[in-house]
Amino acid sequence: MNILIINSGSSSIKYQLLEMPSAKIICLGSIERIGSKEAISSYKTDHVKIEKIYEIKDHKAGLKRITSLLLDSEKGVIKSTDDIDAIGHRVVHGGSSYTKTTLINEEVKNKIKNLSPLAPLHNPANLEGILMAEEIFNTSKQFVVFDTAFHGTIPVKAKQYAIPGELYKEKGIQAYGFHGTSHKYVSEKAIEYLKLKKSKLISIHLGNGCSITAIKDGKSLDHSMGFAPSNGLVMGTRSGDIDHSIIFYMVDTLGYSIDDVKELLNKKSGMLGLTGYNDLRDIESEASKGNNECIIALEMNAYRIKKYIGAYTAIMNGLDAIIFTAGIGENSSLMRQLVCKDMSYFNIHLDDAKNDLRSSTIREINTENSKVKILVIPTNEELEIAKQVYNLIA
Numbered sequence: 001m002n003i004l005i006i007n008s009g010s011s012s013i014k015y016q017l018l019e020m021p022s023a024k025i026i027c028l029g030s031i032e033r034i035g036s037k038e039a040i041s042s043y044k045t046d047h048v049k050i051e052k053i054y055e056i057k058d059h060k061a062g063l064k065r066i067t068s069l070l071l072d073s074e075k076g077v078i079k080s081t082d083d084i085d086a087i088g089h090r091v092v093h094g095g096s097s098y099t100k101t102t103l104i105n106e107e108v109k110n111k112i113k114n115l116s117p118l119a120p121l122h123n124p125a126n127l128e129g130i131l132m133a134e135e136i137f138n139t140s141k142q143f144v145v146f147d148t149a150f151h152g153t154i155p156v157k158a159k160q161y162a163i164p165g166e167l168y169k170e171k172g173i174q175a176y177g178f179h180g181t182s183h184k185y186v187s188e189k190a191i192e193y194l195k196l197k198k199s200k201l202i203s204i205h206l207g208n209g210c211s212i213t214a215i216k217d218g219k220s221l222d223h224s225m226g227f228a229p230s231n232g233l234v235m236g237t238r239s240g241d242i243d244h245s246i247i248f249y250m251v252d253t254l255g256y257s258i259d260d261v262k263e264l265l266n267k268k269s270g271m272l273g274l275t276g277y278n279d280l281r282d283i284e285s286e287a288s289k290g291n292n293e294c295i296i297a298l299e300m301n302a303y304r305i306k307k308y309i310g311a312y313t314a315i316m317n318g319l320d321a322i323i324f325t326a327g328i329g330e331n332s333s334l335m336r337q338l339v340c341k342d343m344s345y346f347n348i349h350l351d352d353a354k355n356d357l358r359s360s361t362i363r364e365i366n367t368e369n370s371k372v373k374i375l376v377i378p379t380n381e382e383l384e385i386a387k388q389v390y391n392l393i394a
Ligand code: ADP
Pocket: 009, 010, 011, 012, 206, 207, 208, 209, 236, 278, 279, 280, 281, 284, 326, 327, 328, 331, 332
């Protein structure tokens, strides 16, 4: 069975075509920096590797580009769109209604749309991906896997906010948690790799969006993002934790409209707001040339992660391993070094030489005497989604 996975991020689409249940990858690729004149399109099969820079205006144009690569008479992997049996879409916010992989119908699409105000960078892009895919792959079954699903185990004391109780009970205002497919995938890999029966893990997903999860015995116990994917760590363009009084001050005293504040906190803050760059590669390169704003932004980013590691070690009363994953977590040895520096009280000791090695497989980068293991685990949200879709169909 051929299952195509479409994973639309705020400014990227990652895709994989897998043969299930063997999990053989027929092709994979991504389009990064959507919305820019220099979007990077990559496509890889057993025989072909293409990377090109194009202007890709939006997610719609991105999906069209992917389809033409799949169908290409020389480099493509399918003859017709009918060759795709099912499509699995990653959708960021499923609210409390969807905690399992779900067949897409009108009701599901409406729910994704209605939840868009809570995930403005993602749910609209995810829905657009679904609508486009339904148009192009009109004979394939379409499924959705929600990022919120893995966090259904977070206890009430961690997910309810200290505001009047009816807002939780009647209006669904609570922390939902995100990047669930990734946190689930890498924590299961860590448990398998370390052969743990009982486990206390902290999974750190650092991409354009960043989040951190406390995972005890395979279950999400607490998570840095909350009601929407905006809380917690410093991200590419999102502020993460912020005192809500700042929002009132900006509106009441500085004259911002609420829409301006929303735009500012979601799209103009984080590393972009601090430095003018949102890609960590640019920020690291500037920092190495002495750009002070970039140096401070990197330190702020790592400092916030350290605080969450401390908090999550406390709530689990211990820690077996921390896991770095996603674009920054997997590739930035500098960010990992800044996070793990001066953590001897927590028994976290980084081996600098191992940290500098690059690899596309799971690796351990702690010293021999480090009680807490430090793992770099490449996330594979696409494989996790394919498994869930296959299991549902099978
Ligand atoms: P998304 O949240 O869109 O899925 P990714 O997980 O692909 O994001 O991460 C994208 C980010 O990873 C980029 O913005 C970039 O900052 C960072 N990144 C990718 N490669 C490197 C690298 N070699 N060094 C540092 N950062 C990197």
